[in-house]
Amino acid sequence: MSSNPSLTLALFCKVVDNYGDIGICWRLARQLWREHGVHVSLWVDDLASFRRICPEVDVLADAQTVQGVLVRHWRDQEGSFAPEEVADIVIEFFAVDIPPAYVAAMAQRMPRPVWFNLEGLSAEEWVEGCHRLPSMHPRLKLTKHFFFPGFTPRTGGLLHEAGLDEQRLAFQADRAAMAGFLAGFGVGAAEMDSLKVSLFCYPHAPVGELLQAWSEGSGPVTCLVPEGVAAQAVGAFMGCASPGAGDSATRGALTVRVLPFVPQPDYDRLLWACDLNIVRGEDSFVRAQWAGRPFVWHIYPQDENLHHQKLRAFLGRYAGELPALARFSLGWNGALDIASMPAAWRDLQAELPRIAIRAEAWRQEVLAHGDLTTKLLEFARELRLAAQNPV
Ligand code: TRH
Secondary structure, eight states: OOOSOEEEEEEEEEOOOOOOHHHHHHHHHHHHHHOOOOOEEEEEEEEHHHHOOTTTOOTOOSEEEEEEEEEEEOSSSSOOOOGGGSSEEEEEEOOOOOOHHHHHHHSSSSOOOOEEOOOOOOOOOOHHHHHOEEEOOSSOOEEEEEEEEOTTTTTTTTTOOHHHHHHHHHHHHHHHHHHHHHTTTTHHHHHTTSSEEOOOOOOOOOOOHHHHHHHHSSEEEEEEEETTTTHHHHHHHHHSSOOTTTTTEETTEEEEEEEOOOOOOHOOOOOOOEEEEEEEETTHHHHHHHHHEEEEEEEEOOOOHHHHHHHHHHHHHHTTTTTOOOOHHHHHHHHHSSOOOHHHHHHHHHHHHHHHHHHHHHHHHHHOBBBHHHHHHHHHHHHHHHHOOOO
């Protein structure tokens, strides 16, 4: 584990919305410590959101060690920092503003830290041109570098822990383990034989239409949806205003079960156990790719439908040979009018075996470029060496 025994790293995370920001930062922090022996301080402003994906977090603690990571409650932009308190590597996630006193201490520290802005994931081509670009501080003697996750060799790759595939394959090969796991959510033996779909999306997805298509379809479907997700459509299906964890209803061919929000590792297991995963944002989208199962992506919405461009860029790489998946995905995201949801669903379902083959090939293709954490540390090492030996 300890390939970097004394390396320190500070990761600054602001929870802008939902769980993706802290979800990604927490994965990165954990992996840096577990697999690379880096001493990580994770500064996060919203411990309550953090606690939902990692129940060990104490929401009242200013500083706590969780699974080897020092978690600091980032309360405000105040505070004073000495140069000795600055880490070897400093990461701002999604261009957050690091406290000014910390930045000032970075400029005084010798050697100066490596400073990264870890950006959001996109399959667009411009990402390759911006990955690793430097940006000089306007006043201080500091340079920040952009680090872009991505799907191609000339990007920073994706977060992927060592041993993940082995764990997943063992789980997926063990039907009893999967049945036992899903039984915890009330899924019975008969539902194990149905098409199991996990559903995680934003409120504007056409969930009502899809639930109707499933309930009127010919084959049995079990839909597992976390509490609070698509609450209106799920409530309408169940005939109650605010469905809670543990609630379920069956109509026609469809059973819907409302799940509690589970810790991150269990969410992975849920993806591994389902036959189709509807995911959203960034982190669940990536985890669905590692599950090796078909998935549909509900992308985080942006102004002026910028997200449609990002969605098309991804589908261009992933779904070139999968017309039903491409059409369904565009429709699910409002980028195409799905004239008939039952027909779109029938087409998608018929394509599922081919999508499953693509899912496996894609996983291998993307992983061949290396994982994000390793690439990030390699880049940091390069920058540290260059600083020691200026040309
Ligand atoms: O929660 P999100 O909508 O987060 C979003 C995106 O990251 C988006 O790109 C970003 O700009 C925005 O936040 C601010 O979706 P995402 O990215 O899938 O993150 C969800 C996290 O929650 C992920 O780490 C998985 C985790 N999770 C659990 O741990 N348990 C659960 O039961 C569920 C449903 C999710």
